[in-house]
Structures are given as structure tokens and as C-alpha cells.
Amino acid sequence: MDPLPGPRTLAQVRGARPLNSAVALAGPHTTGPAGFSFAEARMAAFLGRDTVLVDPNPGPAATGAALADAARQLGADLVVLLDVGGDVLAHGHEAGLASPLADAVLLAAGPHVVAAGVPVLGAVFGAGCDGELLPEEVAQRLEELRAAGGTVSELELPPTTLPRLRQAATAVTTEASAMAIRCAGGDRGATTIRDGRRSVQLTELGGRLCLFDVDAALAGPARLAAALDPAGTLEDGDAMLAARGIRSELAYERDLAAAT
Secondary structure (H helix, E strand, C coil), X not given: CCCCCCCCXXXXXXXXXXXXXXXXXXXXXXXXXXXXXXXHHHHHHHHCCCEEEECCCCXXXXXXXXXXXXXXHHCCCCEEEEEECCHXXXXXXXXXXXXXXXXXXXXXXXXXXXXXXXXXXEEEECCCCCCCCCHHHHHHHHHHHHHCCCCEEEEECCHHHHHHHHHHHHHCCCCHHHHHHHHHCCCCEEEEECCCCEEEEECCHHHEEEEXXXXXXXXXXXXXXXXXXXXCCHHHHHHHHHHCCCCCHHHHHHHHHHHC
């Protein structure tokens, strides 16, 4: 939907209410360049209230401080960093890994949220449902997190929430979250997303919400997030991944833009 490579800066966003340099509130009419509608704007329309829009370009330390400031302004007592799929816990060598950059920056922002006085919690929903890490790879990373001294809580979604989630997935363009909702509803087996380019295994774990300690994730499986320079920018993070031979979603988007 977004014709330009890379995440938008808040300066490129129209119709949002900035809370600080990296966090804004998106309403139903919030748009980016060329007028595309953010997923957060579609969710705002579905919920009937504003949603949070985060600019990761400043990097872990600055984004973390901004998230804590936004939480205080909004009267929130907890920041949840939720990834759909589980690639936020990637080592970096996984064959299906395709979008490690933004995930790594936001997870690495977690300790800076805490340092600014707001608790933070990590979460994975829909293990393997984005077609990147396999469900068994996500399960292995969760075990590594436990081995690093962290707590992992696997929660079943109450069946009464599924109709509402299905409605949300219809209102907001999503494939990975839709697969996770199918898992929670009991669907199992192989399917595809991304016009058949990615395979997904629908599993029991894919339908669970897995909550975890961010510090333990950084000390254990989340090697890419742990390797980021806290004071660096998203561009610096992309350069770090490239130096390790890891291709990011930013590189993919730039190649796609250059070819069109």
C-alpha cells in the first residue's frame, strides 16, 4: 500500500496528532505520501478511537524514550511490544527471515522504555504465521528465552474474542494476523500467503499469545536486536544487518522501488 521504501517519518504523515518526535495518534483519515491509508488508520476506524503510530527511524534509544513519554501522556501503565510471526526472536540465519529490521529496532527499544519509567512486555502472536520463521523455530526461540532466565506465558485466546478479531482482520489489510486467527479457531495444516510466495503451517502454537520478558529475549534468542547500537538510527541498524549478510525489508523495498 505504501509506494515508498522504508518506514515513514512523522513529518511525512498527514492527519495524525504527534505526541512527540517519534509517536503520534492516528485517526481514520491519517495518510502517508500519495494518500495511502495506514493500517493504524483503518484500525482506528474499526475501533472508533485513535491508534498509536510509531516512527522507528530514530533508533532504539530515542524510540524507547518516545514510547515511554507517549505512554505517560496517554495514562498507560504498560507498553506491549507485539510481533506477529515470531521473527522478532530470530538469530539471523533462518532461511525464511525477510523483515528483521523494524522488529529488531522496536525490541531493542524495550529497555529504554523501562529506563524512562514505564514497564514493558514482549509478545508474539501467530507463531510462524507470517511465513518467515517456522512454527518449530519460534518454539525453539521461546525455549531459549526460558533458558536465559525469562518467563514465557502462552495464553489461549478466549473463543468469544474470535468473531471480533475476524472482523478486525477484514477491516485492516493483513495476511499474517488472519492466519493466526485461523489457528486460534482450530484450523491446521499448510497454506500460503503473499500470492503464494510464502508457506504457512497453521498450528496450535500459532493461535496462542506468547508473552515474554524483553530483557531475557535480548540476552537469549533475539540476537539481532541485541546487536543494535542503542544510539544508532534505523539506517545504522540496516547497515549492521547488511554487514552480517542479512537482507532487510528496507533493502527489499528499495530494490522494488528502483525496479518500478
